Amino acid sequence: MSDLFSGFAQELSEKARNANPEPEKQYMGEDGFLHCSICHEPVQMKAPEECRNIFPSGIMDKHFRCVRERIERDEAERKRRKAEERIAELQRICFTDPAYMRHTFEQDKGYSPAARKVAEWYVDTYHERRANNEGLMFMGDTGTGKTFYACCIANALIRKGVAVWVTTMQPLLRKAGDFSKADEVMRQVQSIDLLILDDFGTSQNSARNLDLMFEIIDTRARSGLPLIITTNLAPHDFKEPPLELKRIYSRIKEMCWSSADSPVRMSGADLREIRAKSAHNYGK
Numbered sequence: 001m002s003d004l005f006s007g008f009a010q011e012l013s014e015k016a017r018n019a020n021p022e023p024e025k026q027y028m029g030e031d032g033f034l035h036c037s038i039c040h041e042p043v044q045m046k047a048p049e050e051c052r053n054i055f056p057s058g059i060m061d062k063h064f065r066c067v068r069e070r071i072e073r074d075e076a077e078r079k080r081r082k083a084e085e086r087i088a089e090l091q092r093i094c095f096t097d098p099a100y101m102r103h104t105f106e107q108d109k110g111y112s113p114a115a116r117k118v119a120e121w122y123v124d125t126y127h128e129r130r131a132n133n134e135g136l137m138f139m140g141d142t143g144t145g146k147t148f149y150a151c152c153i154a155n156a157l158i159r160k161g162v163a164v165w166v167t168t169m170q171p172l173l174r175k176a177g178d179f180s181k182a183d184e185v186m187r188q189v190q191s192i193d194l195l196i197l198d199d200f201g202t203s204q205n206s207a208r209n210l211d212l213m214f215e216i217i218d219t220r221a222r223s224g225l226p227l228i229i230t231t232n233l234a235p236h237d238f239k240e241p242p243l244e245l246k247r248i249y250s251r252i253k254e255m256c257w258s259s260a261d262s263p264v265r266m267s268g269a270d271l272r273e274i275r276a277k278s279a280h281n282y283g284k
Helices: 002-018 065-094 098-102 113-124 126-131 146-158 169-176 182-191 207-223 235-239 243-256 271-282
Strands: 026-028 034-036 044-046 059-061 136-140 164-168 194-200 227-231 264-266
Touching: 065 146, 065 164, 098 146, 113 126, 113 136, 113 146, 113 264, 136 146, 136 243, 146 164, 146 194, 146 227, 164 169, 169 182, 169 194, 169 207, 182 207, 207 227, 207 243, 227 243, 235 243
Parallel strands: 136 227, 136 264, 164 194, 194 227
Antiparallel strands: 026 034, 044 059
């Protein structure tokens, strides 16, 4: 036990010595130990009795404030880089369209305060929403901000380390219908923390697409994980759907209408047109 302790003490002392690259910035204190001339803490300490065979002088090196602060800064920087790498990886997984990464709350120009309030509430209470398998639905005409606020949720949750996947229905159906990609797609549908289906209801309702759509929605429902949908369909489309869509819409309502705040009904001017005009005027 003594040899083990002595080896541990020697390792600590060597690490402390190596962490202090500027021995010239030291002075001898009245206590008989070298001190740092910056923080004035001792850079040495009395060696334990068990280690006198390693430290004949009875003195061993130790970490002092300047070194501890540098170690803490290095560790904080390491964690920051790791977090940024994690966010970049989550963004790569999340977005099928890189333009979605620009849709953040910081870019909101007050397009829809009511929709933003719900979106921020969902982000702030995400873990509770996940536990209760509660999603959202943004419903409205083209260009009213449905995709924008859904992506605001995605980007905000990614910064919190949540894995999100934003995809439009048509490309998702194509991948799910591709034998070489189907298993991977369904695994992601089943396991991703939050799935966001953009432009639901715009795909062609062929028999094949309907089967794939049901498989996707049913797989997500059975996963117990939340789903957010944006759609230009109206509420009555979900209340009285055609027979071939009834079982699909029923599961969507269970997942996306479970919150009192959903569906979020969007209205107003076309945001794409507003942004285009704003960019045009900015360049003048």
